[in-house]
Amino acid sequence: MRTFEYRRAETVDAAIAEVSAPGARFYAGGSNLLDLMKTGVENPAVLVDVGRLGLDEVTLSDTGAVVIGSGVTNTTAANHALVRSRYPVLSQAILSGATTQIRNMATVGGNLMQRTRCPYFMDPGFDRCNKRDPGSGCAARDGFNREHAVFATDLPCIAVHPSDMAVALTSLDALVHVRGPQGDRAIPIGEFFVLPDVHPDRDNTVAATELITAVELPPNSGPSRGWYLKVRDRHSYAFALVSVAAVLRFDGDVIESAAVALGGVAARPWRVPAAEALLIGRRATMEAFRCAADAALDGAAPLSQKEFKVTLAKNSVVRALTTAAAG
Known part of the structure; x- marks a missing residue:
């Protein structure tokens, strides 16, 4: 790890001003950033500590939305009464990720900003990595790619985003609030x-000088049934081969609305509105769930080591929907 300067910000605006320095990065829990610094993947010149900015509360807005501050730890978010009662799929997703010790340190904002766990990206000893060095190539394409994407595999990078929380937030249509020099x-x-198309080194649309301040969960439009399913090689502390966040709302015994988001299959959480549309107006049957699963994986183009993931993902969608429907 190279030496760096450490600065502690006292306000959000001060943090944004500090991070405008060359080579500066925001630092919260550090559960991902510090790992990347130790291996030399990340070499910030300045770390701006944003852990004491008052962004560590979960509140209920006047509109009925639940607002989670970006500095809230994963443990706090998962166990908060508002999250557990109104958005259980999010609580389940968070608790399925990492260890208790890491969840106690990692923050909601940092979780969204974490980088891929592709071994070729994590180890600078591999020269070919378009995410680290755009234009250098992708070693995973003809190397070990069993855990990589099955969608958008024609792009310069085939790594997947590792966040469980992000998959659940995608199924809930969350809003991410950020602040930068422009407001x-x-x-x-x-x-x-x-x-990862034109800029494979970019993971999101947040500018380097913008700070995530909160995640907003929209008001519940009615009682919902949700489930987060994570399929992995081992039960403890492993990233998803495939994950599914399923949220259903019913009118009697008929599905009124549906949201299905997949993780472990692309560089971002993968949601297919066409699959969800197939569920609306139908009863919760295996036939309906299988049709939705087939539609959710339509367009998948796995490389040789990942063909099993398509079948695994389809079965996982059916299982998650079945469990969600059962309440």
């Missing part, structure tokens, strides 16, 4: 993450 803006979660 505040709200980014729909569906527009927050980007595919």
